[in-house]
Amino acid sequence: MKGIIMIIDGMGDRPIKELGYKTPLEVALTPNMDKMAENGICGIMDPIRPGIRAGSDTSHISILGYNPYEVYTGRGPFEAAGVGVDVLPGDIAFRCNFSTVDDKGIITDRRAGRIRVGTQEIAQTVNGMELEEDVQVIFKESTGHRAVLVLRGKGLSDQVSDADPKHEGKNPKKVVALDDTEEAKKTADILNKVVEKSYELLKDHPINIKRIESGENAANIIIPRGAGAVPKVEPFGEKYGLNPVCIAETGLIKGIASIAGMQLIDIPGATGGIDTNLENIKNGIIETASKDYDFMLINVDGADEAGHDGEMEEKVKFLEKVDVVIGELMKIEEVYFILTADHSTPISIMDHTGDPVPIVITGPEVRVDDVTKFNERSTSKGGLCRIRGNNIMDILMDLMNRSTKFGA
């Protein structure tokens, strides 16, 4: 028996006046999700606890059975893992921008002309830079003007401020220690040197010379922010005795799966947006389900993007497209299949809220209830009542007969 958890990122919403006080999921035509509700046990789910506005990261951490209040140190470590840096517990990870500074050191473009091409070469120049300190500098490009920085070595701390001044027309901020420890002071010093040295390494980089020649802003400095220490996480496979795999679109979710030790399946054309290639995602899931994995985490991100952009109609349309995929996934056999979201991203708020999300579990022995529609309100009458993200793995393991009895 396999277990699948499919997360439709940001699926939950609030009643919208323009939709007759219905939610996008309530107005979307989703016959397959409704069929799952009819065949399964439904409920509503608080990713962390009622009313808490979860991030996609903290929600996934909770759903996978970890305590986000213990594990989560910031987005940096997961972004770094998500772009393929093989992070280790204790590494200090940062999200970075490629930016443009003028010869006085003033940031003239925080996003280096939204550079898209050549970042790999630039990153390779920064990666492995030599410092006096005994610390390894790992640097890798992400998408567009984004990149990740990882410092590896003894005596480092994530209690350091950002170099990012958040506005153009300013110098990079001098990084300072946020506590009184030697580790934080050392890390702040190193980070200041990394920023300074990145300019030395990049100002005359061939890619930048070409950019300047064609009137584009040079990516001539890297600006780190959001320090986070890579957490020590019990590998998911060992924690549950499962052989886990993850299909996700965004670096953040891939990074969580990666730090949890899951195998990652790359899907060509998965953009994380509403334009993503759902056909490839569907085929990737079906192919992966036929292999030797007994747990699959799936994340599809488009509904969250539409929510953040306040695009009501796009959110409805995307949910309908995802429904078609789910129709195909329902053919997977010998599985307990859990469909839910990681949080609500209401059109009206254009950000995550703490509203609970619908959840349904299908599989051979669930106590099927009488819910026949899959949405925020109908599932609240289901047999699961109201559960939390960190109940999900316990419930799934129990249904799969893989859990250990506590007591006699």
Add this chain to the structure above:
Amino acid sequence: MKGIIMIIDGMGDRPIKELGYKTPLEVALTPNMDKMAENGICGIMDPIRPGIRAGSDTSHISILGYNPYEVYTGRGPFEAAGVGVDVLPGDIAFRCNFSTVDDKGIITDRRAGRIRVGTQEIAQTVNGMELEEDVQVIFKESTGHRAVLVLRGKGLSDQVSDADPKHEGKNPKKVVALDDTEEAKKTADILNKVVEKSYELLKDHPINIKRIESGENAANIIIPRGAGAVPKVEPFGEKYGLNPVCIAETGLIKGIASIAGMQLIDIPGATGGIDTNLENIKNGIIETASKDYDFMLINVDGADEAGHDGEMEEKVKFLEKVDVVIGELMKIEEVYFILTADHSTPISIMDHTGDPVPIVITGPEVRVDDVTKFNERSTSKGGLCRIRGNNIMDILMDLMNRSTKFGA
């Protein structure tokens, strides 16, 4: 106002194909339980938390308002208390088998021919055995080939391995310390001596000589397993300011009640099986309810036995028989009566699962909901929604107007 919690052990189940995807409780004719649902407030209950597979012991501990993760050290202490050993906090308790060894010390029968008669005399011979160490050896027979051993003294530990090799044809396993402490080493030494000395005391015991003469296997050694330190538990009566009493069938539940300082009422003919004398149990409850107790814990075990045995029809029949008892118990006046289970024991799994169980509370001031059937699915629509085992005593104490206000 009295409070009664009645636990139908293992009552919960999963939908079964042969029953038209209904559960045993859903198909059983239980007009009295349904009447309770109609007159009460219903819900579903997770003994520990959603998805966690509770033992009967850990579930009862939780329902009584203790934290099983703090209190539960294994089954030994509760079994010992359940057979009437007056255990003290710090005692190390073991479950034991009477076994048969040959003259080379090889175990030829782990259950000593499933001995039923004479165990009391044999146990008395082992009980109080003298050792060099300053430790008291308490030994008492349980049912059949089962017995309990309690070591009492200073500097003991429950971090010791089992003597039980789990298979015939082997010597008793040498007990070893499971951690590096002097206490564990000392306890392991003592336990090895107890095993050895039990053979010296029992090999020529009159009961065994008779058994050998009649071709039966001798109960000539005791084999301990499952070390557990008796926990320090705040007496239930003091914790809640109640005068508590327990009517239970099995040693395990009696032991929990005993360690919690409850009065135990012995019911003649209560076997813990589907053949138990429900008439005597009913009479015992009604008689006890007329006395000066204001809290009663009741456990009836047959449905759990039927579940473990995979006996679907027996489970249905037993629930119908229990329903008749409940019809009589509903006549008890001035009471908040809580009917629930300690866990599900699905026919298909033949062991406990983490599925939630139905619960109903009747009494003068409950917010009666519109649930009219008492089963796993109908109660999930009730006014209690989904609660946990360790909420029950708080809810009961509040209904009984016996709890203290937190705050002003």
